[in-house]
Each structure stands twice: as structure tokens, then as C-alpha cells.
Amino acid sequence: MDWQSWLIGTVSRALAFGTPLLWGTLGEIYTERAGVVNLGVEGMMILGAFSAFAVAQTTGHPGLGVLIAAVVGGAAAVLHAFLTVTLRANQYVSGLALSLFGLGLAGLLGRGWEGIPLRQPLPNVTIPGLSRIPVLGPMLFQGQSVLTYAGLFLAVVLWVLLYRTRWGISVRSVGESPSTADALGVNVFLVRYLCVGFGGLLAGVAGGFLSVAYRPAWTEGMTAGMGWIVIALTIFAAWDPLQAVWGAFLFGGLYHLSFRLQEFVAPELLKLMPYAFAILVLALTGLGKARRRWGAPGALGLPYTRGER
């Protein structure tokens, strides 16, 4: 195999692998920008994956499957919002509960669906014209899922929303200083509910992508810790939707390499690579001067109560 086709294959698959990471990370970025940590991404993703598969298989419409996955993920996230925003429960514990619950429920419901190939997966697209560019064409524009391109487009939209609109100012302010936002008439609770719910929506899509597009089948535990990688990527991307793009595709590439390199290294050791790399990356961002640029939202993880300073 020559290096060129090797590179094309790697980048092309990195995009595919990175797509669920991108959707998940974009969602978590909005969640955390509003000041809420949701460790339930793994649970929301797996619920999304299962519901997308179940709906796509019964109706024959993979798009509907993804839509339902979004709704399910969003609903799960609203539960998290209710516990952490309204009841002011500990965000870490609530997110963990959501992950435990999601993994359990998806495993429970998915028992009968295991191992069946999806009859109608989400089609891949090839962009006419662009795909004929040498090297870049097959790398980027051939046989990718619609959701990959949608994710990229979404990243740009979300960036503009966050930094260039009235809403963006409200969202960021709620995450930095909820009491200030509240004093100026921004409904902190509403913003948090919306952002957390939206985050869940995207996590659901991320899961749906796995089961109706990437590997059109349902297997228990098919998210395989991607939800946790998403949490790490959110920090790595410095809570910036555009930076999430290359972070997600970098890790997508890493996941892909853990298959590609199996002829040289034991597969089990390759599989631990993304997790080790996630720690490494966070450690590097924590080093020295780089840290100052990576400012977390000021009120991240703190429940908001009126009248407290």
C-alpha cells in the first residue's frame, strides 16, 4: 500500500470517526458555556444510538431515526437540567447517574436487536466536482456521511451564534456570571435548560450517527467511552466550537489508527491510545503559560441561587 492511499484512507476515516465526537463536543460546549457540566454524554449517546437504530429499523427511515435520537438525547439532558438547575443537585453525580442509567437502559432494551444489520442505513454522499480534486477529493468529499458535513456546518453556525449574536452574549454571561446575567433580566434558568437540552440533542445525534450511519447495527456498549472523550475534548477545544472541529477529527484519526496499526501492535494496546492521549493532551494544556488561554467558564459546575453572591 503506497503512502498516498494510506493517507487518503486515514484522513477520510478520521472524518467519519470524528463525526460523533464533533457532534457530542459541540453539544457539551454549549452545555458548559451556560455553566453546567453534563457527564451524561456517554449515556445520552448510547440512548441515542439505540433509539436511532430501533426507529430506523422499524420504519425504514434512518433520518427519522436520527431525529428521534436527538429527541431522546435532549429529553435525557432535560432530566439532568431539572436535577442540577432546578433542584441544584451536584452536577458530576447527576451526570454520572445519567450515564449509568443510559448504559443500563440501552443495554436492557437493546437485547433483542443485537447483531442485526440495519436494513436502510443513512446514505453517504459524494460531492460532485469537489470529489474529483486529486488527493483532497477522495480524502474529504467522497463517501462521507451527511452528518459529517452537517457537523462542520453546525460548528460554524454555533461559533457565530456564540460570539456574534445577542443570544451568544447571554449564554456566555450565564456561564461566566449568572448573578450578573440575572440582574440584567436574562432568565438564567431558561438559558441553562435550553443549552443543556440542546447539548443532549446533539449527543443524541452523535449516538444515532454510530448506529445508523457509521456502523449500521446495534451492539451493546457501542459508544465505547466516546462520551467521556467528548468531555475531555470540550476542555481541549477551550469551549470554542471551531476548535472542537480539529480536536474531534484528531481523535477520530486516533481511533482509526488504533485499527490501522493492528499489524504492528497488539490491538488492545492500540485501543487504549485515545484515552491515554486524552490525558496527555489535558496535561499539556495544563502546562505553564498555555493555561491562561484555556479559561473555563467562571461559573462552571456551580448551581445558581438567586440572592447569593
Added chain:
Amino acid sequence: MRRVGPLLVERRITPPRSAVIGVSALAVVIALLVAAIIFWGYGVSPWQAYAAIARGTVGSRDGINEILRRSLPLILCGVGLTLAFRAQFWNIGAEGQLLAGAVAATGVALFAPLPGPWLLLAMFAAGFLAGGAWGIVPALLRAKLHVNEVISTLMMNYIMIYIVEWLIHGPWKGATMRGFAYSDFFPAAARLPWIPGSRVHWPTLVIGVAAAVAVALILARTRLGYEIRVVGQSTDAARYAGIDFLRVIAWAMFLSGGLAALAGVGEVAGVHFRLRSPTHISMGYGYTAIIVAWLARGSPLAAVFTALLFGLIFAAGDVIKVALRMPFQITGVFNGLILFFLIGSEMLMYWRVRLAPKGERWTGRAGSSER
């Protein structure tokens, strides 16, 4: 203070123990009621399901033994986690630390030519050190490089899972196991004794209870325990008081990881007698232990009892699987639901409700008392 119908509702600053226990028990019960819906949705009558569970767990001698056996790893992991949680260090890595203990114990059992009881002792010691070392890493990463411990401990779980997978598929794959991914069986001297008539490896139980007492003493009566409590409540005050953050959380995590690892030693030396797939060794004990420690409110002695509760749920999972033919994953649903209701009910503990005296005028709530 607020009046709701004939009741006065008041906020209190610290909930009394009775409220904590009462509300927590209520939350668990409600979670189980909600879980009934799942049985119903699965086409199983909830009454029958719970009756079968009761018969198969608390209703029989074997059932009780099974609860106890399932509780053993939860006691050790849960007690260890109380230490980390009291330092406000979110150790989500008990799962990996448990496996680290299992790996170290297996290494000793298979390769250390030690005689009789020394072998088991060495297994526990090696396990403790391995788990402690695995636990210290996130502490260092947090103190030195500001790496969020939730993520690092989680990632390290996955890393350890794949290390175990690698060992049983590769270097430690047993010669006698043909195509299966297991290590060789341990020699007889490396196996823990059972309570006669059960599969409860009692030395682990003794260690677990002793660990709970020891950790309670550490927290209440030693300098380290005091410093752990200060760091957990306020890192700023700890800094001001000249308490070395790194040293304190490193110790807390060493002990926390070490105790979780002892659970792993117990599982391989008392149940499986070999290293095998991580999902078989642990079944998520490390994650469930988080709920154990949370429900125990950071008290190591209470963790022994909450561990028994979740031992019951695991045992129930077996019953559900065998008697009702439902997947074992139902325990995850139970655990998640219980945790949801526990944290959701947290606020209730802070409200005191009493009958309003007749004729008292409603004064609404004073703004300043809210602060």
C-alpha cells in the same frame, strides 16, 4: 419561612441525621417503584418480579450469602471512595484501581514462588500498592497540571481495562486455556477460603470491615484526616493554613486506590482464581461504589451498610436474569434511578415542615433571611 396550606416550611442550614436517613430511604423506595414500570413494560408483573427478587435474595440463606459476596468489592471500593470524596477529589476511577489490584495479584499468584499464606499476603500487598499507584497518578495530574480528575480517572479506567484485555489475550494468556482469553488458574495457596456452605471469601470481608473502621479513625482522629477534611471543604482555607494540597490528595488517593485494589484482589483470589475479562472481574463495582459512598455521605462506616444495599441490587440482578430472563443490565438502570432520586431529594433534607400554629399571620418570607 413559607406557609403552604396548614404547613410551615422552613429552611435549615444543616440537616439532622434523621432527615438524611429518612429522605434517603424514601428516595430508594421511590426509585424501586419507578423501576417497577420497567418490569411492567417488559411484560413482567412488578409484583411477581419483586417477589421473585425477595425470594432469591433476602428470602433464602443462599440469597443472603450472594448479597454478602456481591457486597465485598463494594465495601472496599466504597470505603476507599469516602476518603477521596471527603477531600472533594472526584475519584471516578475505582473501577480501574480495582482492576489494577487484580492484575498485581495475578502477577504475584502466577509468578512469585512464595510459600503458603505468604503468597496471599503478598497478593494483597502488591494489589494495594498497584491500586495506590494507579490512584496517585490523577492526584499528581490534578495538583501539578490542573487536569480535571473526573476525566483522568475515567480515562484511566479504560486504559486499565485494555491493559487487562491485553494481558489475557497476550503475555498472560493461560497455556491450559486453549482458545479462551483467561490467565492460568491460580495455585491453591493463592485462593481465598470461603465461609463453609457459601462462596463468601471471608478474609476480604474482614479486611473490608477493618478498612472501614481504620478510615473512620483516620478521618476523625489523625492529622491526615483533618487535613483531608479541610482540603475537601475549602482549598483556599487549606492553602491559607499551610496545608500541602498535593501531599494530602496524594495520600487520600493512594489509600482510596489501594482499598479499591484490595477489592480486585478479593475478586480474583476469592471468586475467579484467574485473570479474565474485565467485565467479568468487576461488573461495574467501581462505578456503583460511587453511589455507595455518596449514599453514605462520606462516612466509611455507613458505607459498609450502603454497600450491602447495592450488594442486594447486584444479587437481584442475578435473580432477574435467571428467574425472569431479563438482561443483567437492569442493575445499571436500578443504580441510575436510585442515584437520580437520591440527589433529587437532597434539597428536601434542608426543609423542615411543621404544622402552622393557628392564627399566626402569614408574613411571607423576609428578603434578608434568604441570604
Added chain:
Amino acid sequence: MLANDRVTLELRAGEVHALLGENGAGKTTLMNILYGLYRPDSGEILIRGVPTQIHSPRDAIAHGIGMVHQHFKLVFPHTVAENVALGLKRTPFWAPIRVVERKLRELSERYGLPVDPGSRVWELSAGEQQRVEILKALYRGAEILILDEPTSVLTPQEATELFKVLLRMKAEGHVVVFITHKLGEVMEVADRVTVMRRGRAVGTVAVAGTDKAELARMMVGREVVFRLSKGKCMPGEEALLVQDLWARNDRGLHAVRGVSLRVCRGEILGIAGVAGNGQRELVETITGLRRAERGRVVVLGRDLTNRSARAVADVGVAHIPEERLRMGIVPGMAVEDNLILKRHHRPPFSWGPFLRLREVRRFAQESIVGYDIMTPAARAPAKLLSGGNIQKLILARELSGEPGLIVAAHPTYGLDVGATEQVRRYLLGGREKGVGVLLVSEDLEEIMELSDRIAVMFRGEIMGVVPAAEANLEEIGLMMAGERRLAPQP
């Protein structure tokens, strides 16, 4: 607790109305009710004669009420324009900043409040941040502007600038409510003044028809303006020697720039200055909480430069921290645990790795009685205590180890009159016993009353040190503003 008791306040268009009272008199609570942050138990608010319900700050803004809190409600990582745009309904959805910046420039011009709309708030000085707050209110069409202790973060000169802005606003027909506890400011800028005491409005008078003495009487409820008796200073050997000290703040900028100081035993050295000029970093560097980049810290003859906080405490340095709730105590732990916070690792409280609980309890009982700490029990969590009692707890702990140096940062900030007096007595008591005291405070009056010598800090440097007896307010004000520097003392 009753914070406001049957208060009536009437504001007239085009006036500066001062709300005068001691700490804890209920001024801020009253204004928070008007601004919709708190709900009154009874009573009503009339705006232009119309009874109005104000349930939230949003209602207040809609009725033309704006408030500048003592602690600025700003999103510090955001730009000035973003802060102003936050929560505005009438800006375009896309790129609202452009519109806001334009109008902001107009307002700056009109009221004399210069500030760059594009700069990030954390980069601004306290005075500039205050301007942002005022602009924020004006942008929202505030007719009534409430300023809570606005001069506490300003130099005397900056305060004068602020007063000019207030007069301009008055001329434009606004009502300015000016919350303060400083008599001089009332006389200088207000038209009328309402004096509050223990939650009640004592009376409203026109400033033209009153004088400081009458206001003081109304405010305190007794004739005397309290002066603490201060013995003569007997400088002995040095308790603290700081030489050419440099340190960075949390953002990595130099906050302490070549500070040299000496505090003798039995002397109180007051450090005056507007908050944020490196006082916090100086205190932290001396007490071992922050790294010194350059220079030396010598305490009681021992070089403690860049030693740990524990080492510094063990030598005999008491530290009364600025943020007593965040740093000074562990709110969730028992009073008795808090009392040994800094000495738990030493005898008699510890024996090897163990704590000696009996000794801890004995000491707690002694301290609670000795320092008159009002607590339900020694085992009660410290967060149940009132501010004054928390400060007494800290003093009991810090003074118990027979310190040779006390570093006190804003020790009376936010305390009521009684507790303030007690805290000051303890500091003076320490001075009598030959302890050196480094006192950092924003309250210039406090510095003048307690100190033997006064050092003024500006942008991380000591602008000069003057004996308190010779100090005059104007000169100190100029040094606080960085306008004047005295030759360094030998």
C-alpha cells in the same frame, strides 16, 4: 432578622439623595428591595405617584431604576460593550456589539465617562469598571440611579471626578441615590440625606441645613465620635523587614513592584491604597501564599522568603485574611476544628500522626469564652456564626500562638460597629504587647486612627511612608492616585 423596619423614603427628580448609615444599618437592603432583588414583607413603592410592583431587577430596569452594586455585577472576561449589551432587548440579533459601541461612545461623551468599549473588563481599573456600571444603567434609560458605596474603590481624586458626573446627571434630571457611611461625601455632593440606623430611617434633612456633627449623631445615635485610645509607639527591633519585593498576580502580571517596608515591634504600619494596587499580593507574598520573584522577607530576624505558609505561621506570623469566609475559616467544619486550623500539626494538638481531641476541646472552650465567640456549640459548623463572630474566631486562633507579627487585611470590613471596635482593640492590644502589626485597609479613617505610620501603595509600589501624626488626607490621596511620591525612607 429584620433588616428594614417601616422605612419611608421619598426621592425627588433632579436631586442627589444620600443614604447615610453605619455598616448593617439596612441601606443596601432597602435599595435591593427597590431594585427588585428582595421582596418586602409589607409596604409599597410609588413611582411618579403610581403604586408599582417590582419583582425583579428586570422590572426595576423597566421602571427606569438602575443600580451600581458595591461589588460590580460585571462579566469580567467579556468586553465593555458585551457587558452593556447583555440582556438588552432592543439591539439587533446579529452583531449587536456594533450598535452598542456607537451609542456607548455618545453616552461616554455626554456624561463625561470615558471608557473604551472594546477592552475587556478585567483589564480595567476599579474606577473604569465603575464607569461601565454607570454607563450600563444609563444605556438602559435609568432615571433613578442607585450607587452603593461608590467611593470605596476610588482614590479621593477619582471620587471627585465621580461627583462631577453625578452633578451632570442631576442637571439632566436624573435622581441619584448615593449610599455611603462617610459624612464628608454627603456634605460634598448630596442635596438631601436620609439617615438610617438599625433598619429604621432616622430622618431626612436637607444638606444645606445641617452639619457633620448632627448627621453623625443621627447615624450613631449618640454624641461621641469614637476615638480609640492609642499609647505611644515604642519601636523596638524589627518584626518585619521587606526588601525590594517583586511578585506577580494570578494573571501573571507584576502586582508587587519592588516594595520595601519595615514594621517594628509594638508598631502598627498601615497600608493605604485603592483596592487592587497590589496589597493583596503583598500580604500573600509575606505570608507565604505567593511566590516572591525577587527580594527578601525577613520576619522576626528570620529570612522567610518563599518559605511555605506553614513555615511562616510557625515562626509566629498571624494572618487575618481579606476574605474571611473563603480563606479564614472552613465554613462546613466545627468551630473547634477551625480554631486549630493553623496549629493542628503541632503540640499540644497533635501527637505524631494523631490529633489530641481532648486538647482541641479544651482550647476551643478557652477561646470561645476568652474571645466571647457567640456560637451554639463548639461542635457547631462555623458557617452558622455571624460575620463578627467569625472574625473573633479568626482572631482567637491567630493571636493564640503568641505571634510576633500580625498581618491584618481589611480586618473590620463589613462588620457592625460593635465588632469593629472589638477587632480594633485586639490589634491595639497586640501592639501594646510589643507585636508588630501590618494593617491593610481601604478605609482611610481606620488607617489614620490605628496606625503609627502610614505607607501608601499604588500600582504595586510604595509611594511613601509618613508618620500618622503628620499625615494629611490630601497628601495621602495624591499618593493613592500615584500623583506624588516621597523619597524612600532610609
